[in-house]
Amino acid sequence: MKKLFPALFILFLMFSCGQEQKSVQVGDPDNGGLTLPEGFSALVVADEIGRGRHITVNNNGDIYVSLAQHSENKGIVCLRDSSGDGKADIIQYTGQHTGTGIKLHKGYLYFGADTAVVRYPLTNGELVPGDNWQMIARGFPNERQHEAKPMAFDGKGNMYVNVGAPSNACMEQMRTKGSPGMDPCPLLEYSGGTWKFKDDVLNQDQMVDGVRYVTGIRNGMANFWNTAVDELYVVQHGRDQLDQFFPELYDSKDNAELPAEEFFLATEGSDFGWPYCYYDHLKEKKVLGPEYGGDGETQERCETKSDPIMAFPGHLAPNDLLFYTGNMFPEKYKNGAFIAFHGSWNRAPEPQKGYFVAFVPFDGALPSGDWEIFADGFAGTTEITSTRDAEYRPCGLSQGPDGALYVVDSNKGKVWKIMYSK
């Protein structure tokens, strides 16, 4: 019996690498509650595994999910499907950290704890990583907002880490009406951008060893290295509460739409303008923020800040980004971007929005068409007044070795596998 297991496992591995897998795995009858484009189906890989954040899938199909809070006193969930039906039948918890970033790289499981990036060693064939983690990058500010530390790898020895600004618009007094914006904003020295590190050097300190790669990003926790063009891309969480702090300039309807959530081509040295500027997707320009004397029209210094390559409605909360390189999905998806929109809270009292996975087609470095909703139905309802009305909220994305798209939810910890068959 003991000898049989490795043999079966190898068989399974071979099987999962083969083309036949598509015919073996079928979507759930209700696609796990999701609505998808024609030809796509989804199955629920796992449910109620904890407050999931991001997700990564190994070449052998093993899945790792980061947790925002300890579950069973652990912060990483390891999932394995040993029967080949796509559903996880082995679920184990490990890891001493909680956080968001999680990626397999160079035989390690890199983990973005909120104040550090660490890595756990993986042993070939074993699902659960070892306990003896190593410190890769530390010294990040210990914050209560925008603290997620997802990382991207360029395959050339570098790691890019989001360092969100612990602030709304760099006001002197945090989120307080009438408080002016600090000019220059001191937070930009250590946050509000993406920092570059070596991917394989231990104990790097953000301020000593890290390099500020791009700046002016309020919180860019959706980050990804697009290997098709060898560039970093980031989607930003735009600022909140325009109407609350400046009711003479904005009403609640304006605030629900503004500012845009911005999709950046983050070439080295770019400055995207936070906190001084925001992008108005209706006027199609970057304008000066009201904390810095803006009136919703004036551009001033914002004229020279880098524009987004695409803009989405306000507060949708882009929590993860992925450029698709698989062969399972139709041609139009190749090298295009999937974005998990966690869904809004700051559109209140207007209805909330988001709670879907969007797709942006690409041709080379730039979008080749408008964005569209790819996967919807996570919320389980179309009328969302309060954020809690949404049953599930997509938060993390990963591509499986067979080209399927995995999505993890942050409310209950549901994991979907989205597949395509002709």
Place this chain on the structure above:
Amino acid sequence: MKNKLALIILSVILLASCGGNKQKNEKSVLSQPASSAVEKSSTQTEHPGKKVYNSVCLVCHMADGSGVPGMHPPIIESDFVNGDPKQLIKIILEGMSGEVEVKGEIYNSIMPAQAHLSNQQIADVLTYIRSNFGNNAPAVSPEDVQQLRK
């Protein structure tokens, strides 16, 4: 002026419709006394604390008081809201940050200080939330607030 009026009317309509949803959603989970408190709230639309709640608190704690998962704690049927008013007043005057656990869920964010509100406004809004959202606790007076203002 016309816009503002339209907005107010719209907010009232929205809130009213939220109230309806809330009752529907909560019936299954709330105990009897709590749901009668919720019903009471829908008839008391003129509470002065409601205006403060809508302009200052609603953005994070939501129209139905359910908060935002992982970020902003709910104020529905809350031991904390029904408890010592001094704690509540201090949070409004000084803000708070860090992890709080409410009904088994952890919330970790920041609440900015709202000391710019008058003693009367703070008393009103606390009295309002302590007698709505499934809560049932005594009113808070402006004098209570003044005592804690530094």
